[in-house]
Amino acid sequence: MTHAPERMAPLAARRLGIDTHHEPTIYLRKDSPVCRSEGFDSLPRVLVTSSGSQSIVASLNMITSNLLNENEVGFSESAWKHLQIESGGPIWLSHPKPIQSISHVRAKVYGHKLDLQQFESIINDIAEGYYSDVHLAAFITACGDDHLDDDEITYLTQAMVNSGSRLDWQLPIVLDKHCVGGLPGNRTTPIVISILTACGVTIPKTSSRAITSPAGTADTMETLTEVSLSIEEMREVVKRVGGCLAWGGSVKLSPADDVLIQVERALDIDSEGQLIASVLSKKIAAGATHVLIDIPVGPTAKVRSQVAADKLANSFKAVAEKLNLTLKILFTDGSQPVGRGIGPALEAYDILAVLQNQPSAPEDLKQRAADIAGAMLEMIQPLSQGEGKIKALETIETGAAWNKFMAICNAQGGMKIPPVACYRYALIAHETGVVSAIDNRQLSKIAKLAGAPADAAAGVELHAKLGQTVQPNDLLLTLHADSIGELNYAVDYLLNHPDIIQLSPQSDTQKEEIQ
Amino acid sequence: MTHAPERMAPLAARRLGIDTHHEPTIYLRKDSPVCRSEGFDSLPRVLVTSSGSQSIVASLNMITSNLLNENEVGFSESAWKHLQIESGGPIWLSHPKPIQSISHVRAKVYGHKLDLQQFESIINDIAEGYYSDVHLAAFITACGDDHLDDDEITYLTQAMVNSGSRLDWQLPIVLDKHCVGGLPGNRTTPIVISILTACGVTIPKTSSRAITSPAGTADTMETLTEVSLSIEEMREVVKRVGGCLAWGGSVKLSPADDVLIQVERALDIDSEGQLIASVLSKKIAAGATHVLIDIPVGPTAKVRSQVAADKLANSFKAVAEKLNLTLKILFTDGSQPVGRGIGPALEAYDILAVLQNQPSAPEDLKQRAADIAGAMLEMIQPLSQGEGKIKALETIETGAAWNKFMAICNAQGGMKIPPVACYRYALIAHETGVVSAIDNRQLSKIAKLAGAPADAAAGVELHAKLGQTVQPNDLLLTLHADSIGELNYAVDYLLNHPDIIQLSPQSDTQKEEIQ
Structure with missing residues (x-):
């Protein structure tokens, strides 16, 4: 009209x-x-x-x-x-024109398979801002569960890449990584990038902020240095020190995905197709040629069983192959949080401890970062399985990774000290027992109620790990908040959900069972 | 929490x-x-x-x-x-509590079948206002197409009825009707109710306002009399004159449906299950025991083929049976608009012409109203097929229906003269031809662009019918609007869509084909 x-x-x-x-x-x-x-x-x-x-x-x-x-x-x-x-x-x-691509959304609701052109017309209309929230919710729901086959996921990914900018680092190989998520505190990326640059790999890394979690890598890095870099600034940092740890949001990579993600967050409806398209479109737009996908598997992680993990991994591989992307899957333990901190600043302190090789550093975070960095090294260097991890651990133990991390932060605008929250609440054990289960989802929820990621210092500090024996008055976790109201919400929720950290009474029989 | x-x-x-x-x-x-x-x-x-x-x-x-x-x-x-x-x-x-019933919406996205309790928890949360628009859109989309089976439609209907008020007329039989829609100008209800009351049937009729169409029965009746009656006023009117033609919205019947309908309107995603549950929940809540469903079938009507109409009819019948509702289906011609007017007041003038037995009254509207009233009479009286229609037509021709209509309007607060629009635009034929197709959807759209139903006088007056021969300068349609801006929008759209009324050149060969 x-x-x-x-x-x-x-x-x-x-x-x-x-x-x-x-x-x-x-x-x-x-x-x-x-x-x-x-x-x-x-x-x-x-x-x-x-x-x-x-x-x-x-x-x-x-x-x-x-x-x-x-x-x-x-x-x-x-x-x-x-x-x-x-x-x-x-x-x-x-009066606005009718949105023509809604007919394709309708076709998807009716179970039809969409082609590249149909996905492009939907994604372009989304990127242009023509879809209202209800249209976005309908599209997400119509693509929910496994309603998209591998061809459709590929088309959706291509359409998302084409709707925004695309970085070109003018390098033969650009390594990248992504964790499917669901594991609070799993902040390996800054360590992995420090290791890889210490090994001489050029790695321009862009990360996102939290979507549904209490912290994203960009949120955590922001407590340590400047992350809002232009593409020219990133290029300059990478040229000077071999790597960067920037926020991807200042560059318009896959802008339709940013719109969809906001509604997905409100809906909490998982869609394998949207997940794969979201991850791979961001990676391709960021210029990656080789991508490692970390899939944590555990009863309260995003992926709950090995069967589901295998299905997701196969779709990832099939789509990556169609898009000429070299992709490697790493299944990791998703049974409990990683490290101690959950929340931007608390996770930053874990990262510093690992990179500085402190004796109190969380060993699980260190090992996991070395596993990932090692697997990534093995993707691009002639190393046999396991050699990558050995190289990775060396860079931490010699301080090479820490030096690289400091160099990256300084190149990005200087290092900062992460903030510390003023309000605390300590949850202690009332009886002797062995930690038998930790609920990742509920812990994330509590860290968010406490104010993370908007309040960088807020979150949860976890003192207990699976299998650990606790005595009465031992600390189980500490809540950190920047306001008394948020602390109260988090405490209320914590006290109403006593199963977040489960203890088994340590009878003699159980002692044997545990051994 | x-x-x-x-x-x-x-x-x-x-x-x-x-x-x-x-x-x-x-x-x-x-x-x-x-x-x-x-x-x-x-x-x-x-x-x-x-x-x-x-x-x-x-x-x-x-x-x-x-x-x-x-x-x-x-x-x-x-x-x-x-x-x-x-x-x-x-x-x-x-902070609001998490909405527990969203997990059932998610289950539906994943293709699971929901039970009565799950639908009740969803519908109660919707009626309580806990669902945001994106949640509503997800629920509608998850139930889209034919994703609900007859059991689920029954549960959804029951849940919707239970979420609101329910009228009890203290009558052994309460007749009601509903038209599935998609046919502009199809305003039979006021005529049907006048006929039935003239035949001695007590019929308390509540109607809705337009959802996606240029007029609902309540919008049209509002140009003729008062329609916002309380339940006590309705009862009084029915007691005095045997019937009423009121707006159902002042009574809280199936309130969750009112919420869902607003989002369905924005989404334009058809769902057979939602349609059936919406119609039947409103009828049951309004106290109906016997319902006639009018399904117009035509290429640009809501139901486009007889196959689709049969499928819809079978689901309607199956669900009605489970709910102890006597239901009859009437398939009607949906190939073109009914009567001349499209829009509240323009349709009111058609109704007056039919009831007053004017020679210029649109014959198709009269015949259709008599078909429906006849079929409804045959549902409750010992009449053989066709006898109902003969009785119905008699009430129009003797003036009995017109007398009843005046009595109803007077009992509801007095008769009014429908308004007339100030701005007009006439579309004329430029060549000789035979009207070969009329697009219902586009005509509805134009009537809405002209301002209907918010402007009661706005809409379209259609002068051409299928099969009619037109000469150059013959009127095809007249646009009516209450503001110059709205007239312009409607004219723009009309001129950009020349196929709304299609003419076939009347060559000798085609003349034969038409015969």
């Missing part, structure tokens, strides 16, 4: 300072002449055009008070940022 | 006059102490409690301007109405 803006007098843009999360929203007086003459009052979404002919589709909220004047258009924060206008600037509103 | 409001000082409620459609929304200063201390800034939804211990779950928007004071909570219109508080009244905010 062509409804030329010139038919209407422009309205004046006004930033209202309302954060509607990611969905751009526009506010308009219900009794304004434009609303009456254009029939906007029954419209859920509207096309918003600025004088520079930039346009977005936004949700429309009617104002029935004096919040706005009749000739004003109110903007939510995300609408304001998307359109990049000036206060009072001229704005035209019109 | 039990986080007692008394821990916090209350905030002051402020109605902001922002219409966020149906989703309740709450606004809070990002820099307020409560936001900081309770960690609300990263929360998408919040539990809102008033001093009367009433509570709702609302979406939370952060305010980064001076729109609110630090101790205020802003309310959207729907949040304000849901909570029924006073300006400045004390309000407590807290």
Whole structure:
């Protein structure tokens, strides 16, 4: 539909300072002449055009008070940022075109297989901001469970890559890694990158912030140094010290994925296809040629059984092959959190302890980082199985990895000391027992209730590990929070869920069973 | 989680006059102490409690301007109405409990069959307002296409009925009808009810407003009389004149359906199961014992083929039987609009013409209303097939139906003259031809662009019918609008879609084919 803006007098843009999360929203007086003459009052979404002919589709909220004047258009924060206008600037509103690609979403609901072109039209409309939250939720649900086959996952991945920027490091091999997640505290990446650069591998690493977890690698690294680098700054850092540990979000890699992820988070509906497309599209867009996928397997991890892990791994491999990506899968133990800290700063302290080779450093985090770095070295160097890990551990023990980590942080803008939270709560054991189960999901939930990742210092410090014997008054975990309200929420939840850390009474029989 | 409001000082409620459609929304200063201390800034939804211990779950928007004071909570219109508080009244905010029934939605995405209890927990959470739009979209999509079997549709229907009020007319038989829709102008109900009351049948009819169409029966009846009746008023009207034609929305019948329908409308994803549950739950809640379902079948109607119509009819019958509802299906011609008018007032004028037995009355609307009324009479009276229709037509021709219609309108508050629009646009034929196809969907779309149903006088007046021969300068249709902007949108769309009314050149060969 062509409804030329010139038919209407422009309205004046006004930033209202309302954060509607990611969905751009526009506010308009219900009794304004434009609303009456254009029939906007029954419209859920509207096309918003600025004088520079930039346009977005936004949700429309009617104002029935004096919040706005009749000739004003109110903007939510995300609408304001998307359109990049000036206060009072001229704005035209019109009816948006119907979203053609919704018919492909409908076809997917009806169980049809979609082709590359159909995925591209969906993903481009998403990247352009044409989908409302309900459309996004429908697309995610329609692709849920295993409703996408390997061909479709490949098309979806390609469409996601094509919708955004793509980095080119001008290197023959670009190594990358991804952990499927679900394991709190599993912050191996900064250690792995330090090891690899110490081994002479050039590795430009971009990481994401937390989506549903209490911390992402970018959140943790941000407590240690600057992570918001432009692509030129990353290139400069990599040139100087051989690697970087930057946030990928400042570069527009797979932008449709960023939109989808926000709704997936609200929905909590797992989709194998979306997961694979999300991971591989980000890696390909970031310029990776060789990718290691770490899949932790455990009863409360994201992947709960080896059967599910094998199925996921096979899809990953099939899709990677179609996309000419060299991919290696590493199954790891997902039965309990890794290290001690859960939350950006607490995880940063674990990383420092491992890299500085402190005697108190969490051994499980060190071994896991060395396993991953070793497997990655074996992907690109003529090493036999196990030799990679030996090399990796050497770089930690000689201090080479720590030197590289400091060099990366300094090149990115200087090292910082991670913050420490002011409020604490200590959970102690009331009886003697052996730690028999630890719930990863509930621990993540508690760390988030305590304020992580928005409050970098917040989270959980875990003192107990599976198989450990505890005595009365031994510390099981410490909650860290930056506000008393958040500490209370986390404590409430903790006390209402006594099964998060399970103890078995250590009778003589059980002692034998454990041995 | 039990986080007692008394821990916090209350905030002051402020109605902001922002219409966020149906989703309740709450606004809070990002820099307020409560936001900081309770960690609300990263929360998408919040539990809102008033001093009367009433509570709702609302979406939370952060305010980064001076729109609110630090101790205020802003309310959207729907949040304000849901909570029924006073300006400045004390309000407590807290973290909402996780929605347990989302796990059942997830199970449905994974292809599992749900039982009655699972549907009840989903539907009750929806009726309580715990589901955000993305959750609703996920549920609708998961039930999309034919993902529900007849048992599940039955459970969903029962859960929907149980979630709201249920009318009891204290009559042995309560007749009702429903049209599956997709046919613009198909406004038979007011005629059918007039016929049936004229035949001595007591028929308390509640109807809905338009969901995706340019008019619902309640919208059309509202141009002729008062339709917002309380249940006591309806009972009084029925007692006095034998029938009523009221809006069902003032009574809380199947409230979860009202919520779902708003999101279905935005999504435009058909679901046979949701359709059947929506229709039957409303009928059962309205107290019906005998229901006639009119399924128009045509290439641009909602049901496009006889195969699809049979499948839908079989599910309707199976579910009705499980619910002890007597149900009859009537397949009708869905190849073109019915009558001349499309839009509330324009359809009202068609109804008046039929009931007043005017020579210019649209014959198709009259015949269709008589078919339906006849079939309904045959459901409850000892008549053989066809006798019902003869009786029905008699009531129109003798003026008995018109008298009953006037009596109903007068009992409901008096008859009104439907409004007439000020702006018109006439589409004329440029060549001689025979009308070979009429697109129902596009005509509905144009009537909505012109302003229907919000503007009761707006819509489309159709002058051409299938098979009719037109000459150059003959009128094909007239657009009616109440504002120049809406007229322009509708005209733009009309001119960009020249296939809405298709003409075949009337060559000699085609003349024969047509005969």
